[in-house]
Amino acid sequence: MNAVPLTKSKGRGCLGRRGSPPSSLHRRHTRQGLAFILPCFVLLGLVLGFPMVVAFVNSFTPLWSRGLSGFTIDYYRRLLQDPIFLNSLVRTVYFVGATVALHLVLGLGMALVLNSAIRARRLFRIVALLPWTVPDVVAGLVWGWMYDPLSGILNDALLRLGVIASPIEWLATPSLVMPSVILADVWRGYPFVMLVLLAGLQAIPKEEYEAAKVDGANAFQEFFHVTLPHLGRMIAIATILDVIWQARRFGLIWVMTEGGPARSTEILSVLAYRQYFKFFNFEYASAMAVVLALILVVVGLPYVRAVARRA
Amino acid sequence: MNRTLARLITYGFLAVMVVFNLVPFFWMLSTSLKTGPEAYAIPPTWWPLNPTLYEGYGKVLLWTNFPRYFLNSLVVSLGAALLSTAVGALAGYGFSRFFFRGRTFLIGVLLASQMLPGVLLVGPYFKMLARIGLYNSYLGLIAAFTTLTLPFSAWMLKGFVDTVPHELDEAALIDGCCRRQAFLRVVLPLITPGMVATLIFAFLLAWGDLLWVLCLTSTDSMATVTLGLSRLVTQFRVLWPQLMAGSVIAVFPPMILYLILQKYLVQGLTGGAVKG
Structure with missing residues (x-):
């Protein structure tokens, strides 16, 4: 009856099995499927694939130069000896590591609170989500203004509370600027992790908690033996996606500090942008971006594999 | 006793996070309703003394x-x-x-x-x-x-x-x-x-x-x-009421849309790994 397999369970049975001779049915099916996805991949190749290749080529040779004689790996060799690049790489790891860790801690905390029996849960859920709806550029602007040494709300509050004796230059002090930027980013970024983990929490079967209670588990044992194991997958997904987004972060840092003062917030995306569009070191900037892209693809690969196989 | 402590921690954490989440919005709105000189007052005023729409919203939209x-x-x-x-x-x-x-x-x-x-x-x-x-x-x-x-x-x-x-x-x-x-x-x-x-x-x-x-x-x-x-x-002289008014306008459409559609978002981004 069902000539054309339509679902995974049925589909796997009669086609796609490696080594089996392709039937005419299989060929027709493949052709139809490809016809539907073709526009997407043609467009993707045009707007994304081609520029990606150009960027890769550009990291070895100036663009639109004739022949292969100009090819050199010097730009990559230079990267390895360039303290500005290496420092920026370390700074990127610091920024991404700190923001993602804090997103996870606050996101998990907030998800647990919102999953417990509290009053006005829906209202608090909306309040918890609000910062994530703000474009990162705007988050950077608002926090930059809150950090204003004389007219900003943060120093004023800390002065009134007696925590500090004189105004602090949050964004002009090299040792304070990165934590300040990180705090602004954490404000904007943690609600997404919260949202994912909350969905994960709500999917845990209630019976497991009841079983744990019967076995006499306390709250901590419940958390470590029931909640965390169930959340593992969601935590992994949220972490990988967040690492990738954070490593690409640009707007927030650009409007707050432009990478300064004295490069103290110059993460790789800012450095590569500046090398390309301010100093016109096209090849060198491309090499930096390729390194960043490779790191991200490697980080993201487990997620891609796991999700694509299940799809 | 144990339950009281748990509730205390829960509500304490919630209170801190609500303040953390809302203060930037408060500061954005408050500044957007101030006049230029008031925005630069030292120490700053938390509530606008003479709230005005013109200095922030009016000027950013007209000028x-x-x-x-x-x-x-x-x-x-x-x-x-x-x-x-x-x-x-x-x-x-x-x-x-x-x-x-x-x-x-x-x-x-x-x-x-x-x-x-x-x-x-x-x-x-x-x-x-x-x-x-x-x-x-x-x-x-x-x-x-x-x-x-x-x-x-x-x-x-x-x-x-x-x-x-x-x-x-x-x-x-x-x-x-x-x-x-x-x-x-x-x-x-x-x-x-x-x-x-x-x-x-x-x-x-x-x-x-x-x-x-x-x-x-x-x-x-x-x-x-x-x-x-x-x-x-x-620009060398930042006009904060205008800037914050612009920020409020820029934030408003996404905020409404996100809140309406949040339930689809988790599914879309995590590849249906959880059904929210």
Whole structure:
């Protein structure tokens, strides 16, 4: 009856099995499927694939130069000896590591609170989500203004509370600027992790908690033996996606500090942008971006594999 | 005793987080209602002494190019969102209904393309668009934003097509529809809510971008809201009431849309790993 397999369970049975001779049915099916996805991949190749290749080529040779004689790996060799690049790489790891860790801690905390029996849960859920709806550029602007040494709300509050004796230059002090930027980013970024983990929490079967209670588990044992194991997958997904987004972060840092003062917030995306569009070191900037892209693809690969196989 | 402590910790944490979440919004709104001199008062006033709409909202809308930025953001974000939703719906159907060889690989490519950082692509875009005369144009920006929105849209729409029982298209095929009709007449109407959600998320993805617009436009008349606001900051005298009023206006549409559509978001981004 069902000539054309339509679902995974049925589909796997009669086609796609490696080594089996392709039937005419299989060929027709493949052709139809490809016809539907073709526009997407043609467009993707045009707007994304081609520029990606150009960027890769550009990291070895100036663009639109004739022949292969100009090819050199010097730009990559230079990267390895360039303290500005290496420092920026370390700074990127610091920024991404700190923001993602804090997103996870606050996101998990907030998800647990919102999953417990509290009053006005829906209202608090909306309040918890609000910062994530703000474009990162705007988050950077608002926090930059809150950090204003004389007219900003943060120093004023800390002065009134007696925590500090004189105004602090949050964004002009090299040792304070990165934590300040990180705090602004954490404000904007943690609600997404919260949202994912909350969905994960709500999917845990209630019976497991009841079983744990019967076995006499306390709250901590419940958390470590029931909640965390169930959340593992969601935590992994949220972490990988967040690492990738954070490593690409640009707007927030650009409007707050432009990478300064004295490069103290110059993460790789800012450095590569500046090398390309301010100093016109096209090849060198491309090499930096390729390194960043490779790191991200490697980080993201487990997620891609796991999700694509299940799809 | 133990339960009281747990409740205390829960509500204490909640209270701290609510303050943390809301203070920036409070400061943004408060400043947007102040006059210029009051915004620079030392120490600052928390509530505006004489709240005024003109100094912030009036001036940013009348004296600056802000309405133009808003229009530009609208055009390019909507353009990219429409394009990627249309193409993404086709791909979503293809991936959901056909199990051809290389399918897993192509889905992997789609997902992996979301990992590429913008800084890798802006350089080549800048040079290529300049060559073909699309630098500083809507079309160039729409193409650029499509790199952000298309993989996301196609993936999200595949998830929505998955929720439509395949028996429905089978029935249509048996009744003599061809594939195209089964898709257009049976599946498409059923995933309309999903398409709207995808459209809006793609729109918001483009709306929040700064890097691409910074690199691919040169004139103020092509700037988007994010770029316009960031330029207002780097001018040597920052007019905070106007800037915060502009921020409020820039935040308002995404906030409403996100709150309406939040339940789709988790499914879309995590690949249906949880059903929210």
